Amino acid sequence: MRLAASLPFLLLALWLGIGPAWAESRPIEDSAGRAVVVPGRVERVFAAGPPAAIVLYTLAPDTLLGWTRALSPQEELYLPERWRGLPGHGRLTGRGNSANLEAVLALKPDLVVDLGSVGPTYVSLADRVQGQTGIPTLLLGGRLDELPDSYRLLGTALGKEARAELLAGYIEETLDLVQRRIATVPPAERPRFYYARGPRGLDTALTGSINVEAMDFVGARNVAGDAIGKGGLAAVSLEQVIAWNPAIIVTAEPGFAAQVRDNPNWRTVRAVRDDAILVAPQYPFPWVDFPPSVNRVIGVRWLAARLYPALFPEPLEPIVRDFYSLFYGRTLTDAELTRLLTP
Amino acid sequence: MKRTLPAALFALISVLSGAAMADDLTLRAAGSLKAPMSDIAAQFETLSGHQVTLDFGPSGLLRERILSGAPTDLFASANMAHPEDVAGQRGGTVIAFASNMLCALTQPEIAATPDTLLDLMLSPRVRLGTSTPQADPAGDYAWMLFDRAEALQAGAAARLKAKALTLTGGADAPKPPADRTVYAMVMEQRAADIFLTYCTNAVLAAQEAPGLKIVPIPDSLAVGATYGLLVLNDRKPAVELGRYIAGPDGRAVLEKYGFGAPSKPAER
Structure with a gap:
């Protein structure tokens, strides 16, 4: 009765523009310092690239219009059923940008979100998308240490402040714990690793590259970076790897890891002899390298535990469970957890 | 006539x-x-x-x-x-x-489902509220639920009992104003992220404080009268x-x- 009586007044208030605060557009300053006018109610969000899609999924899956490419059944297995089957709508940023602005407009998003580098290239891309579509476009920082604030910014834009704070707090706590414990290890005693990319393992990423941010974060010494310098991706020869003789090999390629142990050439490398090959878990999103999004936060914790077992004695399984339930809304069975951790 | x-x-x-x-x-x-x-x-x-x-x-x-x-x-x-x-x-x-089964009354940002509920109750980032065992049957049921969790994850019962905040039902529990339920009150005060109580209480609390979510307890953990x-x-x-x-x-x-x-x- 009370509701029925107050309804006309509510409608009148809305008509007069005395609506609740959420109904009003407001400017938000994004990670690049751009002022973006975000509608009061955001229900449909277009993710410009894979990193943005993952963050959006973890914060507000009901707003995500799709992935940049549809997930494979194996990837979807590690998401709750409810969120399987989201379409792939192409990407606006990065390699092989496959969505054009008409495709964006057709999906009628309230907001476009890009997450990653906030350098000039991406600022101008965001400005162009916004200018040509008229849809507000937020650019958020995607580095590990930028993720907490990016969550908070996006939480404000979507009206999901409390969940954003929950996830941002988790990330901060995890990264802080890892840094504090590793700070006690003198640089000379930190593990020397080689990051093997590609099926033959002879592509790598140099220190400072976004691809090895998780490894850099845990203070591991990149043998290719030490020899070649800082930068992006590099192709190397097996002779170089043999000469660098890393103690650890990190890879996101289970196929490479499977064959390298039986390869006589690789067997001269210390990491292979010692069976110190760390294969990053893959699902639903790989724990290192790509896409460079929040999926790497659990990767950082995993690398810390594997590279510094004495400093991180806690069993990893409950930590992984916790991350998957908090961020992905997915409870792992014991069997799934084992399969995930031993790719 | x-x-x-x-x-x-x-x-x-x-x-x-x-x-x-x-x-x-x-x-x-x-x-x-x-x-x-x-x-x-x-x-x-x-x-x-x-x-x-x-x-x-x-x-x-x-x-x-x-x-x-x-x-x-x-x-x-x-x-x-x-x-x-x-x-x-x-x-x-x-x-x-x-x-009258136990239900989980949750803050919206927890985004819990019956499937993820146990992992989230165990999460160090999530504060878990219950009623007081012995003083209130709903508290006893919560402890029974924790015991059932042990079968699903070894060590879960001890971790849950150690972290549970007994927020209601005890002698020194807060008294809500006459027109409020204590469950909506403790959740609005953000004393807990997940609170285990009778589903009937959860229904009343969610009516009183819109935004709170009711998550059914999965059968593998279900307890109640x-x-x-x-x-x-x-x-x-x-x-x-x-x-x-x-x-x-x-x-x-x-x-x-x-x-x-x-x-x-x-x-x-």
């Missing part, structure tokens, strides 16, 4: 036959059933024309009252044991007609009321207030 005579006669016959047919029934029911049983009795009165006198109180007290001779047609208890006691002395069969109904005499109206309570109409009302189907596992 000629016209009024048949009318008066008809009225007289109606009253007489009504008196012969209408019955006065006494239903004694657990305090937690007050809201649904009041609705159910009112519906039954309208449909049948019988009068239902309601008496609510703690189930144990009602059992004493009935056994000491208070006239009773039906007894609806918050457990099975009390009505079974009465049936042992007076005859009749107790039927399980509803259950089974409510038993005993019809104490063979008169047709009493049997009819019993059928009405346990039937689809009664069930619908009970569900509205958060009661579950009767056959759930792990009764205490």
Whole structure:
């Protein structure tokens, strides 16, 4: 009765523009310092690239219009059923940008979100998308240490402040714990690793590259970076790897890891002899390298535990469970957890 | 005069036959059933024309009252044991007609589902509230739920008991203002991210504080009380009321207030 009586007044208030605060557009300053006018109610969000899609999924899956490419059944297995089957709508940023602005407009998003580098290239891309579509476009920082604030910014834009704070707090706590414990290890005693990319393992990423941010974060010494310098991706020869003789090999390629142990050439490398090959878990999103999004936060914790077992004695399984339930809304069975951790 | 005579006669016959047919029934029911049983009795009165006198109180007290001779047609208890006691002395069969299971009342940002609930309760980032064991059966049920979790994840029971914040039911628990439920209050104060309480309490709290979410407990963890109904005499109206309570109409009302189907596992 009370509701029925107050309804006309509510409608009148809305008509007069005395609506609740959420109904009003407001400017938000994004990670690049751009002022973006975000509608009061955001229900449909277009993710410009894979990193943005993952963050959006973890914060507000009901707003995500799709992935940049549809997930494979194996990837979807590690998401709750409810969120399987989201379409792939192409990407606006990065390699092989496959969505054009008409495709964006057709999906009628309230907001476009890009997450990653906030350098000039991406600022101008965001400005162009916004200018040509008229849809507000937020650019958020995607580095590990930028993720907490990016969550908070996006939480404000979507009206999901409390969940954003929950996830941002988790990330901060995890990264802080890892840094504090590793700070006690003198640089000379930190593990020397080689990051093997590609099926033959002879592509790598140099220190400072976004691809090895998780490894850099845990203070591991990149043998290719030490020899070649800082930068992006590099192709190397097996002779170089043999000469660098890393103690650890990190890879996101289970196929490479499977064959390298039986390869006589690789067997001269210390990491292979010692069976110190760390294969990053893959699902639903790989724990290192790509896409460079929040999926790497659990990767950082995993690398810390594997590279510094004495400093991180806690069993990893409950930590992984916790991350998957908090961020992905997915409870792992014991069997799934084992399969995930031993790719 | 000629016209009024048949009318008066008809009225007289109606009253007489009504008196012969209408019955006065006494239903004694657990305090937690007050809201649904009041609705159910009112519906039954309208449909049948019988009068239902309601008496609510703690189930144990009602059992004493009935056994000491208070006239009773039906007894609806918050457990099975009390009505079974009465049936042992007076005859009749107790039927399980509803259950009051534990539910999880959660802050919206937790985004819990029945599947993820246990992992989230275990999460170091999530504060878990319960009622106080021993002081309040709902607290005892929460501890039973923790024990059931042990079968799903080794070590879970100890971790849950260690982290649980006993926020209600104890002697020093906060007292809500008269128009508030304590569950909505502690959640609005953000004293917990997940609070385990009876589904009926969770329903009231979520009405009071929109935004709070109710997450059903998965079957593998479900605990709660089974409510038993005993019809104490063979008169047709009493049997009819019993059928009405346990039937689809009664069930619908009970569900509205958060009661579950009767056959759930792990009764205490």
